[in-house]
Amino acid sequence: MKLIRGYPEYMRESIEMVEKTRERRLKEVYRRLSADEKEELLRKYHPDYRPEGKRPIKIGPNKGDYAPHEVVDLLEAHPLINPDEIDLSQIDYDVDILIIGGGGAGTVAALWANYEGIPAENILIATKLRHGDANSIMAQGGIQAADRPEDSPYWHYLDVIGGGHFANKPELVKILVTDALLIMKWHEELGVMYDKDDNGEFIERPGGGTCRNRLHSAKDYTGLEIFRVIRDEARNRDIPVLEFSPAVELIKDENGNIAGAVLYNMETRQYYVVRAKATILATGGFGRLHIQGFPTTNHYGATADGIVIAYRAGAKLRDMDATQYHPTGAAYPEQIVGLLITEKVRGMGAQLVNKYGEQFIYPLEPRDVESAAIIRECYELNNGVITPTGMRGVWLDSPMIEIIHGEGAIQKNLAAMYRMFKRFGIDMTQDPILVFPTLHYMNGGVEINEYAQTTVPGLFAAGEVTGGVHGKNRLMGNSLLDYNVFGRRAGIYAAKRVKRGVTVGKLTLQHVYDYEKMLSEAGIVTDRKSPILLPDYRGKAVLARQIDLVL
Amino acid sequence: MGKSKAALKEVEKPKMEMVTIYIMGKAYKVPAGLTIMKAMEYAGYRFIRGAGCRAGFCGACATIYRFKDDYKLYMALACQTPVEDGMYLTQIPFVPANKAKYDINKVSPTASSIIRYYPEITRCVSCNTCTKACPQELNVMDYIQASLRGDIETAAKLSFDCIQCGLCAARCPAEIAHYHVAQLVRRLYAKYYLKPSKNLEKRLKEIQEGKYEEMLNKLMKMSKEELKKLYESREIEKVGVSE
Numbered sequence: 055m056k057l058i059r060g061y062p063e064y065m066r067e068s069i070e071m072v073e074k075t076r077e078r079r080l081k082e083v084y085r086r087l088s089a090d091e092k093e094e095l096l097r098k099y100h101p102d103y104r105p106e107g108k109r110p111i112k113i114g115p116n117k118g119d120y121a122p123h124e125v126v127d128l129l130e131a132h133p134l135i136n137p138d139e140i141d142l143s144q145i146d147y148d149v150d151i152l153i154i155g156g157g158g159a160g161t162v163a164a165l166w167a168n169y170e171g172i173p174a175e176n177i178l179i180a181t182k183l184r185h186g187d188a189n190s191i192m193a194q195g196g197i198q199a200a201d202r203p204e205d206s207p208y209w210h211y212l213d214v215i216g217g218g219h220f221a222n223k224p225e226l227v228k229i230l231v232t233d234a235l236l237i238m239k240w241h242e243e244l245g246v247m248y249d250k251d252d253n254g255e256f257i258e259r260p261g262g263g264t265c266r267n268r269l270h271s272a273k274d275y276t277g278l279e280i281f282r283v284i285r286d287e288a289r290n291r292d293i294p295v296l297e298f299s300p301a302v303e304l305i306k307d308e309n310g311n312i313a314g315a316v317l318y319n320m321e322t323r324q325y326y327v328v329r330a331k332a333t334i335l336a337t338g339g340f341g342r343l344h345i346q347g348f349p350t351t352n353h354y355g356a357t358a359d360g361i362v363i364a365y366r367a368g369a370k371l372r373d374m375d376a377t378q379y380h381p382t383g384a385a386y387p388e389q390i391v392g393l394l395i396t397e398k399v400r401g402m403g404a405q406l407v408n409k410y411g412e413q414f415i416y417p418l419e420p421r422d423v424e425s426a427a428i429i430r431e432c433y434e435l436n437n438g439v440i441t442p443t444g445m446r447g448v449w450l451d452s453p454m455i456e457i458i459h460g461e462g463a464i465q466k467n468l469a470a471m472y473r474m475f476k477r478f479g480i481d482m483t484q485d486p487i488l489v490f491p492t493l494h495y496m497n498g499g500v501e502i503n504e505y506a507q508t509t510v511p512g513l514f515a516a517g518e519v520t521g522g523v524h525g526k527n528r529l530m531g532n533s534l535l536d537y538n539v540f541g542r543r544a545g546i547y548a549a550k551r552v553k554r555g556v557t558v559g560k561l562t563l564q565h566v567y568d569y570e571k572m573l574s575e576a577g578i579v580t581d582r583k584s585p586i587l588l589p590d591y592r593g594k595a596v597l598a599r600q601i602d603l604v605l
Numbered sequence: 606m607g608k609s610k611a612a613l614k615e616v617e618k619p620k621m622e623m624v625t626i627y628i629m630g631k632a633y634k635v636p637a638g639l640t641i642m643k644a645m646e647y648a649g650y651r652f653i654r655g656a657g658c659r660a661g662f663c664g665a666c667a668t669i670y671r672f673k674d675d676y677k678l679y680m681a682l683a684c685q686t687p688v689e690d691g692m693y694l695t696q697i698p699f700v701p702a703n704k705a706k707y708d709i710n711k712v713s714p715t716a717s718s719i720i721r722y723y724p725e726i727t728r729c730v731s732c733n734t735c736t737k738a739c740p741q742e743l744n745v746m747d748y749i750q751a752s753l754r755g756d757i758e759t760a761a762k763l764s765f766d767c768i769q770c771g772l773c774a775a776r777c778p779a780e781i782a783h784y785h786v787a788q789l790v791r792r793l794y795a796k797y798y799l800k801p802s803k804n805l806e807k808r809l810k811e812i813q814e815g816k817y818e819e820m821l822n823k824l825m826k827m828s829k830e831e832l833k834k835l836y837e838s839r840e841i842e843k844v845g846v847s848e
Contacts, residue, residue, distance in 0.1 A: 089837055187657040187665060201805040207817045211824055216836035224825040232817065235809040242801055245709055245792030247761060254800025265839040275766060278662055282769065286788050290706050298653065320653050353658040389640045389687055393660045469766050474661055477685050596649035
């Protein structure tokens with residue numbers, strides 16, 4: 055297929071229409087939807103509202119609650135390990151605090167536990183891939199904190215709870231918006247290279263659903279920049295990290311406290327027993343489950359392992375029926391379908407337009423509303439552009455940014471986006487880019503309180519694996535904030551628990567046997583096993599002839 | 606307009622064109638147009654190492670390749686690079702490199718302190734191999750040279766888009782771990798060259814003094830209807846940058 059500057063000829067015809075309307079649209083502000091209009095749009099077009107996409111959970115603390123089939127499948131599955139084969143009398147790692155997950159929340163928790171007085175050698179971060187293979191480093195657009203005089207934690211609170219459809223846990227929202235300031239101060243002191251003006255004030259932009267310009271960024275590598283600094287700090291402080299060793303089951307003690315975990319070394323295929331006085335779950339979300347078949351922005355390991363093992367240990371979940379589809383995933387070219395196009399592109403003025411170059415939604419509505427509007431435009435009104443592989447999408451008119459902010463604004467502020475499209479022959483400073491919603495974030499998760507405690511004693515949790523902070527829909531810039539705020543709290547309160555002096559009783563996996571019993575009593579007959587640890591993208595032809603021989 | 610509309614509905618069906626790639630020397634036929642990462646999966650590889658974010662941000666999938674009869678060695682990220690016919694490739698999923706330990710509060714932002722932690726940067730022979738190795742196309746040699754001169758601002762800005770894949774360190778004849786040097790330099794720049802925000806300082810103090818306590822507690826107790834009303838009547842700040 056012949057491509058002209060990255061696009062086939064028929065797509066170029068639509069681009070010409072986008073160019074024709076651009077000058078007029080620069081002055082045109084699409085009206086914001088009323089609350090009722092938003093609700094109707096969501097009900098009709100948002101994937102969460104499709105009844106065929108979910109079912110009630112049959113067993114456990116959330117029995118009767120709805121969740122996507124892909125999640126319920128993992129909850130209604132047998133454990134990956136056979137507990138009979140695990141020897142709990144031989145402890146491989148005996149620590150004060152076990153942190154499961156080496157992304158943002160886990161690393162922040164480790165640092166603050168260490169600041170709180172737990173020696174580094176008594177902390178262990180166990181993680182599935184490398185230290186930092188997490189969605190935390192992929193966040194592009196920014197982090198919210200209400201520091202400008204025009205802003206206040208009051209407005210931040212209202213934005214968060216309105217964006218979350220008033221389903222958030224209020225005490226967690228209050229902490230999110232107030233602790234935000236001390237997190238930003240901490241980052242300044244650590245040396246996170248935020249975009250600032252000459253006086254040291256942060257350059258702040260709007261995000262979808264924010265009523266004030268509140269997005270602090272570091273170009274469009276915000277997540278990467280924050281994480282590589284905190285990881286550097288963890289390395290300076292000698293925090294031990296065990297890579298390629300995910301937790302496959304939590305361990306309890308005879309008193310019902312969480313007392314560590316069984317880890318699985320994916321390279322040597324052996325298990326390790328970790329005993330801990332406090333355990334912090336920081337395993338992130340579920341993008342790689344490809345809910346309702348959507349592509350995802352998430353990293354390779356986002357398979358909801360933490361949800362599975364916490365649920366088996368009796369932890370309560372919440373809001374698992376709410377999935378975030380980021381409105382602007384790449385829809386073309388095929389090689390990058392589903393990858394994130396940061397909301398900052400819209401924050402800087404790029405509009406969403408259909409194949410005729412016309413706007414159909416205000417560009418900075420909350421994410422779920424934007425996604426629903428794009429789905430309607432493509433599948434109900436047939437105003438989307440169809441790609442050579444049959445995907446549909448709408449245009450994100452990126453050249454507007456250069457007109458509004460001046461030539462070079464994209465390379466300066468959106469270097470990662472520019473680079474990604476350039477690698478595939480598309481110059482987003484000259485041509486619009488094609489987008490469609492992509493699976494982005496697990497809005498719900500393990501329920502926590504102000505102290506990052508779950509409903510099971512001894513188990514703390516922070517970051518995307520938790521639910522309640524964002525209600526039914528998270529706003530841009532609040533996940534980086536979330537993992538810092540609650541990662542810090544998890545570290546501090548886990549340390550306090552240790553310092554109070556907890557004695558760990560005899561270790562047990564009885565809850566795993568009990569869960570098996572629940573499965574059979576509920577009549578669930580399946581050969582599924584969980585957690586799944588990694589998605590499987592191998593070619594069908596290969597899998598058809600695959601045999602497992604023991605070498 | 607009508608004609609264009611009709612034209613837009615025309616969609617070409619792609620043909621499954623195949624190319625041959627050599628994964629660590631072994632030939633596999635894979636569909637053209639796939640990224641190296643997806644092509645390896647198509648061929649039957651299931652990654653444990655060598656795949657991370659799959660979006661060009663993490664550096665887990667650093668890959669080197671050559672073509673037959675071409676002396677040149679190419680570097681790429683497997684997740685961001687389409688396969689080409691005749692690629693001989695291997696991944697470099699890990700690069701051993703020493704990271705210095707420091708207390709950032711006690712490091713002065715000067716050339717001499719960078720050299721104290723990373724003395725090997727003085728061995729740089731300006732061969733530019735690091736720059737050629739960088740899949741992000743950064744001017745790696747230039748930021749090492751800037752670090753040597755104590756030009757911390759330039760070094761921090763030139764290295765900012767680094768994803769720490771380590772290919773520079775793997776290729777350097779002077780055995781420099783460039784990306785670790787850059788990490789130190791950026792932290793020094795942000796901490797000692799960028800001024801602290803006065804707005805932040807002020808707001809933090811207000812919060813610690815409990816200025817918003819009552820206001821937020823009131824919001825927390827409100828019914829959904831009351832909150833909804835407040836939410837709907839928020840005044841929205843003008844779209845644009847506030848600087």
